[in-house]
Amino acid sequence: MLRILLIDANTRYVNPTRNLVPSLLGQIGELVCFGPGYSSQEELKKGLNAFISKNGEFDLYIATEIGLFRDDWSDFYQSAIIKYSANDFHPEDLRYFVPIMKDFNALSAVKVISLLQTDFYAWTDFHIDRIDNRGYHFIAPSGSLFKWRSEMQNLENETFADLVNDNWKRFSEKNKDKIIPFTHFVSEAELYFECLSNRKKRWSVQGANYAARIVAREELSKAGYNLKEWSPTSIYEKFRKFLGNQRAEGLFVQNYIFNRRLETVKYSFTCNSAMEFPLRKMFEIPAKGCVLVMPETKTAKALGYVHMENCIFTEPSEIRKIDYWLSTNEDKAQSIARNGLELIMRSHTISARAKMLSEIFDQLVQSQYKGADWMNGELVL
Incomplete structure (x- = not known):
């Protein structure tokens, strides 16, 4: 050893x-x-x-x-x-x-x-x-x-x-x-296996305001989805100040809120910014049993993501079309989410x-x- x-x-x-x-x-x-x-x-x-x-x-x-x-x-x-x-x-x-x-x-x-x-x-x-x-x-x-x-x-x-x-x-x-x-x-502790049909919300677009995420939020808002929520970071700052600058407790609350939101949605859009850098959200979303929706990149393919098998590749401007397809193909959506979770367990x-x-x-x-x-x-x- x-x-x-x-x-x-x-x-x-x-x-x-x-x-x-x-x-x-x-x-x-x-x-x-x-x-x-x-x-x-x-x-x-x-x-x-x-x-x-x-x-x-x-x-x-x-x-x-x-x-x-x-x-x-x-x-x-x-x-x-x-x-x-x-x-x-x-x-x-x-x-x-x-x-x-x-x-x-x-x-x-x-x-x-x-x-x-x-x-x-x-x-x-x-x-x-x-x-x-x-x-x-x-x-x-x-x-x-x-x-x-x-x-x-x-x-x-x-x-x-x-x-x-x-x-x-x-x-x-x-x-x-x-x-x-x-x-x-x-970590294995982050994995979540709840089926999509039991989840209360359809969409989330969490994270920093990268250009593609902004477009995705705008398109989903046009479709009637209310994505306005307190960001985990702002909640962390308020909680930390309330506790007298206790950073550890604040970080715990921030990450809990982020993860819990993923556990209650069916589909989540993210992107790797214009750099196409492998950000953590492309692993966190399928780990929570959500359907990962993101732009197609060489990086994503190298890390094992396959369109319509374990994720959905789309440009953010097309996300309303994806939303309609998901609403009429719930069994396939569940299969994609399950395969995404399996990819995470196998490789990430x-x-x-x-x-x-x-x-x-x-x-x-x-x-x-x-x-x-x-x-x-x-x-x-």
């Missing part, structure tokens, strides 16, 4: 994928965690090398974004991890990441960086410089799941268009043998991804890994 050391902070994010990493790694081998929240302040002061001397060598050393891109934690109270996530450790403990990452970089071992809480579209030359030629492997989406900026249709309609660049796409295409191609995934849960990652880790420690990529819902080595 592989021995794995995860170097990270024990924090909780709005996006659940990042929170599932320890559970994922724990299914692959003997997992030990080191960092703020996982370790006492005394252990953190002694440093990474002392921790390894005490606990023995590991086969794999895995760090995350938290310590990778900062050399100065003097302003830790202003850091994103403190402002936008929930933690029980003292913020000052983040300062130990500077010596910890120096020791991590000096290790003569298999080193992996998990980048599952990263906005790749806005990477700068600074980010690339921090990872290039460092001997790392990366748990991150492969370049094949990204479009070149010049290929992104209607990018100008997205609010973040000015930030989008090709830095990660270019790096990952150049270093395919260093990329462990991972997207978002869900913790246990499914643990099997894939285990095989890759075995190759890594034997210096045999040459790269992998997604094809029809399978991670092919």
Whole structure:
């Protein structure tokens, strides 16, 4: 069994994928965690090398974004991890990441960086410089799941268009043998099996205001659907303030509301924005037993989605036609929802991804890994 050391902070994010990493790694081998929240302040002061001397060598050393891109934690109270996530450790403990990452970089071992809480579209030359030629492997989406900026249709309609660049796409295409191609995934606890006929509402279009989602909401409103609801984020902010800035409780309520809404609707539209990036909602919706409706993309096909089999591909402007078809083909709609749930269980849960990652880790420690990529819902080595 592989021995794995995860170097990270024990924090909780709005996006659940990042929170599932320890559970994922724990299914692959003997997992030990080191960092703020996982370790006492005394252990953190002694440093990474002392921790390894005490606990023995590991086969794999895995760090995350938290310590990778900062050399100065003097302003830790202003850091994103403190402002936008929930933690029980003292913020000052983040300062130990500077010596910890120096020791991590000096290790003569298999080193992996998990980048599952990263906005790749806005990477700068600074980010690339921090990872290039460092001997790392990366748990991150492969370049094949990204479009070149010049290929992104209607990018100008997205609010973040000015930030989008090709830095990660270019790096990952150049270093395919260093990329462990991972997207978002869900936990088995998120799966929901209620049949469509028992659900109270027909449609939801949750999430940020990407251009396609705005159009879908407008079209469904024309069809008479009232999609105006308090967003989970706004509810989180109100609840957090009510409790006296208790972020953990606020995040719990926010995610509960999001998930419960999916459990009570039959069909849900989402998109991957003009970037066609594999966002978590394309996994969350079928995991809840809903019919996933979204634009057709190369990314979706690579991850196993097939039109009229386990999802419905459509442009948002055509969603009223899809609504009519669904209302007159309820048995087929249920079949699509069931097949979507089966795809998630087969390829995109913790246990499914643990099997894939285990095989890759075995190759890594034997210096045999040459790269992998997604094809029809399978991670092919």
